[in-house]
Amino acid sequence: MAGMMRQVVLAAYARGNPRPSDFRIEQVPIPEAGEREILLKTLWLALDPLIRFSIDEKLLSGATHMQLGEVMFGPTVSEVVASNHPDYAVGDFVEGRTGWREYAIVAPDRSDYRGPPRKLDPGLAPVSTALGALGGPGQTAHEGIVTVGRVKPGETVVISAAAGAVGSIAGQIAKVLGARAVGIAGGPDKCRALRDLGFDAAVDYKAADFADQFKAALPDGADVYLDNVGGDVTLAVLPLLNRGARMPMCGYIAYYGVGMEGPGPDHLPGFYRHIMAKGLEIKGFAGIFAGQKGLDDIAGWMKQGKIRFPEAVVEGLEAAPEAFASVFSGNAHVGKLLVRVADKA
Template sequence: MSDTLLNHRIRLASRPHGEPTAENFQHDAVAVAAPGDGQVLLRTRYLSLDPYVRGRMSDAPSYAAPMEVGDVIVGATVSEVVESEAEGYSPGDVVLSYGGWQEYSVEPATRLRRLDPDAAPVTTALGVLGMPGFTAYAGLRAIGKPQPGETLVVAAATGPVGSAVGQIARIQGARAVGIAGGERKTAHLHELGFDEALDHRAPDLPGRLAAAAPDGIDVYFENVGGPVFAAVLPLLNTFARVPVCGLAATYNATGLPEGPDRSAALMGAVLAKSLTLRGFIQTEFAPAMFEDFLREMTGWIASGQVRWTEDITDGLEHAPDAFVGMLRGENFGKAIIHVS
């Protein structure tokens, strides 16, 4: 079958300077390769769009190796097995894979996670039951450790990580304050059970945040950075914990922000308040915590304690525009491309 198929794909044409543009993406089509021993040929059904991909489009030093110009853009996928040369996989099986921005991929079976479409919608493997959900779970359990009665703040709070952070914190007895962009998103935070919802686009975020957290902030789950962190920092309590997951406000930055160097104020607060700031990548916790995550999150979803939202765009060709829109905060929920 693979000899008759064309694989439409999107590759990195050039490295972005600032916000990615159409010129940074190359669309092409090549013949589909046949799987070798221990491999499977997969047809991509759904593609995950995630902010970390912007970092991998750059060649700046980071926690993950950059893509090379000409590479297929990376991304997690929900895929269907078309051909199999691997024991235990048959055509029609649905799996979580990492095929990237293309219609077909050939992958070793050892990289796949089998999905049960009867247990949960398969798209949840890209969101609440996948990497974003686990990022929220691991960051809270290992670093944030919210306690009953404490106050947690999270920005990008309607995104797949932030929404899970707030809902898990509520399950653990903490107050959850969510920060998002626009009235529609803040209204949704109330629907999810957040105690307070703030629009970062409205005036006087520092003042409104102080009113929403009158007893200070014990856990700040950092997804954004920039002006949001500037508003949070003075409100952090002694022994506050800050899991640093992402810095979306600066992903398209081409240089350091203008203004005075505030690192002394930051380090002064870290010292004076005994703060814990801990950057993390979810893979470092996966071996020890992932099975617990799947069990607990599946239970919370079944009981209605955790809800999720997906923003699905049809057509692989629309992935670049949807990706840029996600970086701008235009998505509502987990950004996904329906490929086939």
């Protein structure tokens, strides 16, 4: 396919929170598919917070470390527009990790550790959900609530970053399981959106009376805390956890721009006291490796009308740098943050 395409590359390593100027848009020729390769046209791009781990000058954690000038990596939904591989036909929709670019070549036989691109059924749900409710965020929410959190009917579940892609699905899963769901989010609009999704309560951590709101929302304490944030939010949750509470930990966005040692004071002494005094069970996990079971459950609940999948959409590849930076600077998005790169061919 002749012509030019755009791609976003890493122009500078992030110092603290990412800035739009850390990225650069380039124009390059559209590649051609070789033997047993497929050419993908990017339709949707997911701006996952975990991408932040890959753009420190020195790798601190995570599996990916980017070099300056490399195309930004990240999950995408694409359409096959040329195929030299028997398992993929032109017109197929797939989910993979082809990055911030308009077209990409993939060799399914030589795919990364997540395997070849996943084929999608557009009749099941909008293909964009493969990056949210029916993708990694959905798997993470299911793993945190069902497998790690072991939520039972009648329990109270607290979720931080509850208006995000993982949190918004996790709260709904907790409700499906018969639990009480309390979300923590930033701003009245996000809290209103959570209540509209069925959360029993939503507390604004930016409000001056956050502590009072939070205590009022947890008259009997909390049995499970799905932590996506860390920082001051988690410090506010710890005193209200019941004895034996479970704390699935799938993120700590308060510290993504911090090195191995953050600024003082040192809160570890109090943290350890809570762990011992309450017999807390804390487990970090990566739900993206949870397998198909969670996605099948969520798909079933979606068909039954028990799970909704809010999406916040920005238009055009050129919007990706600013939208990604906004993830770390108090955005107003609810649900999965997506970039619509193109319509289907």
